Amino acid sequence: MRSRLNLYALTFRLPIIVWQALFFIGPLIFVVAMSFFVVKNYRMVETFELESWAKMVSRDYVWSAYRYTLLMAGSAAALATLLAFPAAWFLAFRCSARTRQLVILFLIIPFFTSYLVRTFSWYTILAEAGVLNGAFGLFGLGPYKMLNTAFGTLTGYLTLVLPLVLILQTVTMANIDDRLIQAARNLGCSPARTIRTVILPAGKTGFVIAALFAFILSFGDFVAPFYLGGSNPPTMPILIIDTTKAGQQWPRAAVVAVMMMLTLFVIAFSAIMYAYRKRASR
Amino acid sequence: MTLFLRAYLALIVGFIFLPIVVSMAFSFNDARFPTLPLSGFTTIWYETIFADPDFWRAAKNSLIVSGCTCVIATFLGFCTAYTDYRYSFRGKSLFLAIILLPPTIPLIIIALAMLAWFSRVGMSGQVVSIIAAHTVLTAPFAMAIIRLRLSQIDESLEAAAWNLGASEWRAMREVILPFCKPAILSSLFLTAAVSFDEFTVSWFVSGLNKTLPVHVLEIVQGTIDPQVNAIGTLVFGVSITLVVISQLLIFFRLQKAAS
Numbered sequence: 001m002r003s004r005l006n007l008y009a010l011t012f013r014l015p016i017i018v019w020q021a022l023f024f025i026g027p028l029i030f031v032v033a034m035s036f037f038v039v040k041n042y043r044m045v046e047t048f049e050l051e052s053w054a055k056m057v058s059r060d061y062v063w064s065a066y067r068y069t070l071l072m073a074g075s076a077a078a079l080a081t082l083l084a085f086p087a088a089w090f091l092a093f094r095c096s097a098r099t100r101q102l103v104i105l106f107l108i109i110p111f112f113t114s115y116l117v118r119t120f121s122w123y124t125i126l127a128e129a130g131v132l133n134g135a136f137g138l139f140g141l142g143p144y145k146m147l148n149t150a151f152g153t154l155t156g157y158l159t160l161v162l163p164l165v166l167i168l169q170t171v172t173m174a175n176i177d178d179r180l181i182q183a184a185r186n187l188g189c190s191p192a193r194t195i196r197t198v199i200l201p202a203g204k205t206g207f208v209i210a211a212l213f214a215f216i217l218s219f220g221d222f223v224a225p226f227y228l229g230g231s232n233p234p235t236m237p238i239l240i241i242d243t244t245k246a247g248q249q250w251p252r253a254a255v256v257a258v259m260m261m262l263t264l265f266v267i268a269f270s271a272i273m274y275a276y277r278k279r280a281s282r
Numbered sequence: 283m284t285l286f287l288r289a290y291l292a293l294i295v296g297f298i299f300l301p302i303v304v305s306m307a308f309s310f311n312d313a314r315f316p317t318l319p320l321s322g323f324t325t326i327w328y329e330t331i332f333a334d335p336d337f338w339r340a341a342k343n344s345l346i347v348s349g350c351t352c353v354i355a356t357f358l359g360f361c362t363a364y365t366d367y368r369y370s371f372r373g374k375s376l377f378l379a380i381i382l383l384p385p386t387i388p389l390i391i392i393a394l395a396m397l398a399w400f401s402r403v404g405m406s407g408q409v410v411s412i413i414a415a416h417t418v419l420t421a422p423f424a425m426a427i428i429r430l431r432l433s434q435i436d437e438s439l440e441a442a443a444w445n446l447g448a449s450e451w452r453a454m455r456e457v458i459l460p461f462c463k464p465a466i467l468s469s470l471f472l473t474a475a476v477s478f479d480e481f482t483v484s485w486f487v488s489g490l491n492k493t494l495p496v497h498v499l500e501i502v503q504g505t506i507d508p509q510v511n512a513i514g515t516l517v518f519g520v521s522i523t524l525v526v527i528s529q530l531l532i533f534f535r536l537q538k539a540a541s
Contacts, residue, residue, distance in 0.1 A: 011361075012364050012365045013361070016358050016361050016365075016380075017377070017380070020380045020418065024384060026399055027392070027396050027398070028395055030399045031395035031399075084294065086290050086291075087290055089287075090290070094284060108525070109299075109302075110298055112518075112521040114479050114498065115479070116481055116502065117517065118301040118514075120305070120514070121308075122301050123502075158297070159297075162294065162297065216386065220387075220388020220391065222390055240394055241390070253394055257390075260388060261387070264386075264387075
């Protein structure tokens, strides 16, 4: 359409540019800049020095937190992808469109219940004297230690990402051209082989994007590793909280934030390249 | 096979909903520490929170924040959606990126960035700062909902209005806005619900003006307190009402589009 610039067009463009510059771009640039500031006598001095970077990059605990966060977020993404797949497949191919819509509608509910309260609820479920161990006790089992372990952290991550991954996978598979699957079946393909040779390649983009979302959300979440994993070992988001809230060392927290952003940028970029690569060549 | 998969689906959905159900159940359970088997029924946790002035202060802040956030975010979302629908110009993808990008950045990073930025520009610890932060976080959802609606409009409608002598403003008022009304309403409720539940950014920027989720966060940090279950259930009630209204608006819109 016409792209004549007038007062009318500007009314719908300028407010957003100004607003996002003030409250989104500004803060983001500032946090990058802040990683080069230094703290002197409990006051932040705006300068350009590599002091905080040098300090953080030379610490072992930063790198072990970094590796641990990558590992846990990666595991959460992989687990969510694997766990959701059979359910999504069932919803996409063995349910009516109406049932599918209803289940998806139902799965949206968790996004609007407080994640914090759900985590607290898991805390009471997984605790030593909690609901699950109480139930085990009725059968003379346990108690098992589930809190303050990697298991606890992963449970929290999955609570956060599983509904999203399940919805995205279901929608992806429901949108695969039905004729492809019919053709595979007519040619004598078993369901397992159909999944491998038809569904996985056709839905690649959707599956990768779903896993990427799961990774990003888990990577940035502090609630699950803090309350269910007991901060032991801490993850990158917990380092940010500790250095900001307790130490007043904002520049160091900024270093951690920038490390996280760079990592996510690289991972998101490679995942998206991978997700769309085959599509383009076809 | 089908039976097995159905059971598996039920298991996954069960896992997703277990914490929600448990939280609701134990908000009426009179044991100090929640475990099985359930002990007696009580409303003491609700009475405790209703008698707590901190709860009311936080609830008031939450209402103000999500009330203001939803209006501003929906306005921003509408402007972006309309610009995307009607215009093409150089740098449009950059323009769209600056409003659509926030959900892809971890909240903890946005929280730190906002905290530092607000204290730099002298806006720290105010309710306004939470609102500003929340509008950035929720505007993309508003944009998505309204853009979806705009993709259903017959493009010649607006042009027809111009040809009949309506100014662009009048066409906006009498053609575009009425057409988008259900999406705008839906967006208001949805962004309010998202804002109402957000705690990471609120926790960092709120200072003394705590919102309800921040209040919960601070209780949770101390001890195991079944109060949290009661607050959670209340908050769930509010959010789900907002979402159901929002979903119903979308649903009826689709029904209308189909018929």
